[in-house]
Amino acid sequence: MSDQGRRIIGGTQDVFYSRASSVPLPMMARAEGVWFWDEDGKSYIDASSGPMVSAVGHCNPRVIDAMMRQARTLDYAYTMVARNRANLTYANRLAALAGPGFERVSLCSGGSEAIDNALKFVRQYCVATGQASRQRVISLDPSYHGATIGSLAAGGNIALQPFFDGFAVAALTIPAPLSYRVPEGQTVEDYAGDCARALEAKIRELGPEKVLAFVLEPVGGLSTGAVVPPPSYFQAIRDICTRHGVFLIFDEVLCGAGRTGQFITAHHWANALPDIIVQAKGIGAGYAPLGAMWVSAKHADQLAATAGFDFSYSYNANPIACAAGLAVLDEFERLDLCSNALARGLQLRAGLERLKARYPIVGDVRGKGLLLAVELVADQATKAWLPLEFAATKRLRIHGLNHGIMLYARASAGSRFGQWFMVAPPLTITESEIGEVLDRTEKALGALCAEVQLNGLLA
Numbered sequence: 001m002s003d004q005g006r007r008i009i010g011g012t013q014d015v016f017y018s019r020a021s022s023v024p025l026p027m028m029a030r031a032e033g034v035w036f037w038d039e040d041g042k043s044y045i046d047a048s049s050g051p052m053v054s055a056v057g058h059c060n061p062r063v064i065d066a067m068m069r070q071a072r073t074l075d076y077a078y079t080m081v082a083r084n085r086a087n088l089t090y091a092n093r094l095a096a097l098a099g100p101g102f103e104r105v106s107l108c109s110g111g112s113e114a115i116d117n118a119l120k121f122v123r124q125y126c127v128a129t130g131q132a133s134r135q136r137v138i139s140l141d142p143s144y145h146g147a148t149i150g151s152l153a154a155g156g157n158i159a160l161q162p163f164f165d166g167f168a169v170a171a172l173t174i175p176a177p178l179s180y181r182v183p184e185g186q187t188v189e190d191y192a193g194d195c196a197r198a199l200e201a202k203i204r205e206l207g208p209e210k211v212l213a214f215v216l217e218p219v220g221g222l223s224t225g226a227v228v229p230p231p232s233y234f235q236a237i238r239d240i241c242t243r244h245g246v247f248l249i250f251d252e253v254l255c256g257a258g259r260t261g262q263f264i265t266a267h268h269w270a271n272a273l274p275d276i277i278v279q280a281k282g283i284g285a286g287y288a289p290l291g292a293m294w295v296s297a298k299h300a301d302q303l304a305a306t307a308g309f310d311f312s313y314s315y316n317a318n319p320i321a322c323a324a325g326l327a328v329l330d331e332f333e334r335l336d337l338c339s340n341a342l343a344r345g346l347q348l349r350a351g352l353e354r355l356k357a358r359y360p361i362v363g364d365v366r367g368k369g370l371l372l373a374v375e376l377v378a379d380q381a382t383k384a385w386l387p388l389e390f391a392a393t394k395r396l397r398i399h400g401l402n403h404g405i406m407l408y409a410r411a412s413a414g415s416r417f418g419q420w421f422m423v424a425p426p427l428t429i430t431e432s433e434i435g436e437v438l439d440r441t442e443k444a445l446g447a448l449c450a451e452v453q454l455n456g457l458l459a
Helices: 061-073 085-098 111-128 149-154 158-164 188-206 231-244 265-272 297-304 319-335 337-358 392-402 431-454
Strands: 028-032 035-038 043-046 104-108 136-141 172-175 211-216 247-251 276-279 291-295 362-368 371-376 419-423
Touching (some): 043 431, 061 319, 085 104, 104 297, 111 211, 111 291, 149 158, 188 211, 188 231, 211 231, 319 337, 337 362, 337 371, 371 392, 392 431
Parallel strands (some): 136 172, 211 247
Antiparallel strands (some): 035 043, 276 291
16 A cells, blocks of 8 residues: 555545455446436446446435435334334335245345345254254355355355355355356256256255255356356256255345346246245345345244244334335336336347447356346357456456446456456436447447457457
8 A cells, every 4th residue: 555545544435445456436426317426527327236236226306205204203213122114014015025935024234134134044943943953054156145254154255265264164055057158068958957956966965954055146146147047947946945945045135126027036937936035235225224034924933933033133124224115116116117127128138249249358148137247258259268367347347437337347256257247227227328338338348358459368
């Protein structure tokens, strides 16, 4: 760090981030819809909703007004000593959206807490029902499930092994059903079948009586770059978990809340529903910290009648956060945002496919609805990587900022599985704004492609 850097007192949150992977960040002054403006007046289009959070756009007056009304009447009520009407109304609406099998909703302050809650819930349930030997969690490699110790441990990232060594117990992992880099001679469906069979093998290796849960993102986030497994995969893992009494947990923190065209992502595979659903990000839409865990009345009520699930956070079901969540749901209904995610997602994907045809550094475009990823390569034919030391995703983000577009990317899992960036704007985006996203993305890709060619990195 420079002498000037050492003299900084306080600083913005990014003073903690790795200098090696940092990108110069603009100081934002205001936002509206899908747009930001920095303190110099330059505009940026939010092409990733931050980390896929801003589902209903920025500075939505209806959400803000709802939060203000709630704050003027009841600002806080701790759930261990009082109930609040906003909590009741919000939980009822969320349960109705999820449907049968998901009648109970536990609220918290974000995705990491919600994943922690899901893991604690299934562990407490197993202890209370005489299955205390069920301790191990299985997840995918690669995967990401949050930033607390428990949720980090649930993710599959071998780069964190030195961090966990002697400190925490990491989940056991099986291969993720990737769709772009599959073994030679296999189809995507074939490989997904192998990945499902790996779950069966891992459970049998450990002993079914020792396995607590299998947790996965049904549509991948940054860890896999919006991978969408085939329907057969979901039916297979559902059958395996049912057969062995293993809880199946869908982490919809990033892919949920309408981003893939269904408010509950699991509803895309209605015959293979999980036992527990977890959401965050889009349900609070950036206005309030919110996370939710859906479980069945059968499991929740059975546990409440015995050991109980008394783990609590100070901001569980905060009235203002619940009011924000209710207003976000109102906006989903008023604007039919799930349908807009599908329509604008098709438009966006078609445009990104055109960019793939123009730029040799684009190897793959994948995803569902308004959750898309673009994979960068040195050679489209062989899928060869760009050199990791070139830091392609970091450079792309810088080019994006130079051209007024905010793109989300980082070297996930040490880039062992490839390098990609996410394109996932707010669900309120219009047809003309999709055109702006594509125009500015093309300018950023063009600048990166020129840099790749200048450095002789194209295969």
